[in-house]
Amino acid sequence: MEAHAAPYYRGGAPETGLAVYTQKVGMWVFLCSEIMFFTGLIGSYIILRFGASETWPAPGEVLNIPVTAVNTFILICSSVTMVKAFAASETGDKRGTRLFTLATALMGATFLGVQIYEYRELLHHDFGPWSGLYGSTFFTMTGFHGFHVFLGVVCMTWATLKAFRGGYDGGNYRGLEVLGLYWHFVDLVWIILFTIVYLI
Amino acid sequence: MDSTETLHESPDGGTAEAHADGHTHPRYMLVWLWLAILTAAEVAVVWFTALPKSWVVVALLIMAVWKALLVALYFMHLRFEPLRVAVLATSPLPLAVLLVMAVLQEYK
Numbered sequence: 001m002e003a004h005a006a007p008y009y010r011g012g013a014p015e016t017g018l019a020v021y022t023q024k025v026g027m028w029v030f031l032c033s034e035i036m037f038f039t040g041l042i043g044s045y046i047i048l049r050f051g052a053s054e055t056w057p058a059p060g061e062v063l064n065i066p067v068t069a070v071n072t073f074i075l076i077c078s079s080v081t082m083v084k085a086f087a088a089s090e091t092g093d094k095r096g097t098r099l100f101t102l103a104t105a106l107m108g109a110t111f112l113g114v115q116i117y118e119y120r121e122l123l124h125h126d127f128g129p130w131s132g133l134y135g136s137t138f139f140t141m142t143g144f145h146g147f148h149v150f151l152g153v154v155c156m157t158w159a160t161l162k163a164f165r166g167g168y169d170g171g172n173y174r175g176l177e178v179l180g181l182y183w184h185f186v187d188l189v190w191i192i193l194f195t196i197v198y199l200i
Numbered sequence: 201m202d203s204t205e206t207l208h209e210s211p212d213g214g215t216a217e218a219h220a221d222g223h224t225h226p227r228y229m230l231v232w233l234w235l236a237i238l239t240a241a242e243v244a245v246v247w248f249t250a251l252p253k254s255w256v257v258v259a260l261l262i263m264a265v266w267k268a269l270l271v272a273l274y275f276m277h278l279r280f281e282p283l284r285v286a287v288l289a290t291s292p293l294p295l296a297v298l299l300v301m302a303v304l305q306e307y308k
Contacts, residue, residue, distance in 0.1 A: 018282065018284045018285060018288065019282045019284065019285075020281065020282065020285055024285075025285075025288070028285065028288050028289055029288070031289070032288070032289070032291060032292045033292075035292040035293070035296060036292050036295065036296060036299070039292075039296035039299055039300065040299065043296075043299060043300035043303055044303065046300070047300070047303055047304055059246050060246070060247075065243065065246070065247075066243075069239065069240075069242075069243045072239055073236060073239055076232065076235045076236065076239065077232070079271060079275050080228055080229070080231075080232045080275075082275075083228050083275045084228060087225050087228070090225075180275075180276075181276055184271050184272075184275040184276045185276070187271055187275075188268050188271045188272060188276075191264055191267045191268050191271065192264055192268060194242075194264075195242065195260050195261065195263070195264035196264075199242055199243075199245075199246050199260050200256075200257055200260055200261075
């Protein structure tokens, strides 16, 4: 059983089949299902919006575009730190791995904090999921996205603790790469949502 | 940049940086800069232009797709993955279009 002494995920040749390791394939299959999930939400929004009898508010009339634009920028920055964490781990840069995983978790938490602030302000002005099609579609889409960010922050917190314990040292970068795929996907979905919900 | 990496002009037009073993990473900060510029441009198009609404919508959609592609190709490394992975990753897109079209027909 000597051949099984080294963990299978550390270095070595990629698995056969898709020529990438199985965790990454699993994450991509999961993300495929996520694409269909968000397509259902965004598609419904588009159809409901253009078929709506009620007047849709102009951009910035109800929602706070400047605050959300800054929040979008924070999420984009978190994607950069996420991919830098992966790159640092891959090159054996322990300090970089710890710094960038921590920065990613903090920026994800900041994004959520700003979204909670936004919800609080909107609810204070009596704009909620009960406020017609506009309100219900807005809170459904941004709420589900926020839930995905929340799950990402939980995973990133765990990854940060693991990084500080040296869990990604020695070329063991695959966990960060797979988590990174999820994180970037959530960022990508927000890029679409920001345009469709806030700007158009 | 990590000391083990060396910036170099790559065949894809200089968007990658290489390690000693020839393994490449995209120039992430360059991608970040593009994403930041496009986000600012999106807000500017909405606020500071007197363009017709239809033009604004088209411009916004183009910029959103551009940003999404930057994230998918460079941050998610689809540009550097085997073609089979890219096929797997994009396989739901035709289904997504079908889903929206089908619901649209039902709505009509």
